[in-house]
Amino acid sequence: MKKFFKRYRSFLIVLALLLLITLINKKIGFKAFDIATFSMKEMLLVIPPVFILLGLLDIWVPRETMIKFMGEGSGLKGVLLSILLGSAAAGPLYGAFPVAAVFMKKGVKFMNILIFLGAWSTTKIPMFLFEMSSLGTSFATTRLLIDIPGIIIIAYLLSKSVSKDYVNKLYVNAENL
Template sequence: MKNLIKRYKFFIVTIVIVGIITIFNKELGLKSLGIAGFSLKEMALVIPPVFILLGLLDIWVPKETMIKFMGEGSGIKGVILSIIIGSAAAGPLYGAFPVAAVFMKKGVKFTNILIFIGAWSTTKIPMLLFEISALGKTFALTRLAIDIPGIIIIAYILAAFTSKDEIKKIYKNAEKL
């Protein structure tokens, strides 16, 4: 029981604070509960499809294939594939992290995982299409031309500043999931 309380202490404290706020300001408390409910509903619609696709990726794509195309010796092909997969992804950024964990289990190079997460957050195809229609082709393509090299540079800098031991810990934690 103590472990359960310790594990969910932030959630419990948040519920207590929202309860106190609701007592003093019913409108604000109900509004915060509505926002929390909306977020939970959104996550409930996004997370199951992500996990289904992850299960399929885990079963259908052999580790050797992932290492060949996105592993340590993949070079530019791994970078390009990371950008394409991240750009083609759908859903909010929190959906990228379970995918990154599966990539780690499959032996994908750390830099390519960082590039994938950067592409997921910045270069999504639907967002590009929206920008072209709303802000113009010049703006959208200029932003993309700046973002892609930026993502790659940041990924390599992060990988350079992260120790080999820390990277091993990250991969080891991903294996536990």
């Protein structure tokens, strides 16, 4: 029982706060509950397909292939593939983290994982098309041309500033998932 409370401590605290808010102000409490319920439904619709695709990626793509195309010696090919995979992805950013964990299991270079996460959050193709139709081609193209080098620079700086020991611990943790 103690393990249960420790594991779900954050959830239970938020639930208690939600109940307290509802006791103080029912309108705000019910609105918060509606938002939380909507978010939970949205997550439940996104996460299962992501995990199915991850299972297929884990089984169908050999580790050696991932290392060849996105591992330590991949160079520009790995960077471009990371940007392409992140840009073509669908779904909210929280869907990218399980993919990143599988990439770690497969031996993808840390910098390429960071680029993938940056591309997923910033350069999605549907978002680019929406921006082109809503804000104009020049704005959308300019934003994309600024974002891509920015993602690469940030990923490079982060990969150089994080210690090798810490990165190795991340890879070990990903293996244990």
